[in-house]
Amino acid sequence: MSRFVIPNKPKPYVMAHRGNLVACPENTLAAFQCSIDEGADIL
Secondary structure (H helix, E strand, C coil), X not given: CCCCCCCCCCXXXXXXXXXXXXXXXXXXXXXXXXXXXXCCCEC
8 A cells, every 4th residue: 555645744634626616716826826825734
């Protein structure tokens, strides 16, 4: 069984499935960038 680990980052991880729907239309580059800017660890 493999385990996903982000080095030097404690769990739980924040995952953005479709980006930030509140700020931008989902599944757009703008939504993904907004999610990263707001601290998402995984897209």
